[in-house]
Amino acid sequence: MHQGDDSVGASAQVSGDGNDDASSRYRPGYELVAEQLLNYIAEQNLRAGDRLPTEQGLAQILGASRNVTREAVKVLSAIGRLSVRRGAGIFVADSAGGLVDDQLSHFRPTSMEDVLMLLDYRTVIESETARRAASLATPIEVRTIRECAETSRVAARANDGYGFAEADTAFHDAVGAAAHNVFLRSSVAGVRRLASQSDVLLFHGDAPGSLEVAAGQHLAIAEAVAAGEADLAAELMVAHIATTQSQFERKIRDRLFNQDSRGASGTPVRPSRRTGAAGEPRSPETSAS
Secondary structure, eight states, X not given: OXXXXXXXXXXXXXXXXXXXXXXXXXXXXXXXXXXXXHHHHHHTTOOTTOBOOOHHHHHHHHTOOHHHHHHHHHHHHHTTSEEEETTTEEEEOSOSSSOSOGGGGGOOTTOHHHHHHHHHHHHHHHHHXXXXXXXXXXXXXXXXXXHHHHHHHHHHHTTOHHHHHHHHHHHHHHHHHHTTOHHHXXXXXXXXXXXXXXXXXXXXXXXXXXXXXXXXXXXXXXHHHHTTOHHHHHHHHHHHHHHHHHHHHHHHHHHHHHGGGSOGGGOOOOOOTTBOTTSOBOOOOOOOO
């Protein structure tokens, strides 16, 4: 589980014995409303390009204040789920993650069922990608994979979340490139874009787990690829994604357990180190995975 500032963008609940209960931390109101809005899009079977009601109309539909609804629209726009066109309105974005299936426009980033299906698909795709990379990577591609893994370790040791996110993306893309299959490489990139939506709504864009653990896994995969050990590279990638899955499962369970502790419309939206002065979410980062 992420070891950083758990209070980012949230207010803490104090347990009955007077101690701060980390497992009961509240969620920002705009995140709750963002989830409700994604559910609304799915329930209404809205597709890419379809127009949504106005902010005021959405606020009434979702039972939230207009300010909180506005922040929810902003975060969903930031992660590519909505398109806000000045003077035209709010629309379902053209692409949910770069993959071709229309049904992915209804992907729910905080749903246990959807996230587990996504990670299952990612395991299938990335394990095979790692296997092929270990068999097909050129010396230059091996060097690139190693360099990206090492860069992720440097960023992890410096607790540089942004630097790690960039190295993490570069590492997985480098493994995808070394598989010498443009469809596999594109699938890896697409599924990770979808996963980044869960990062934003579940972890406020922070890495969901230990950066150093993830970096160590990168290095192990890189060495297996360099050694041409295809089965080991695939196994290590499976373990790498399984670590991410356990972190996501814990976070979703914690949130489901505490979801009834307050209503979304009464939740204040508070600025954090990952939001602007008015509470506007910043661009999402890639998780430590």
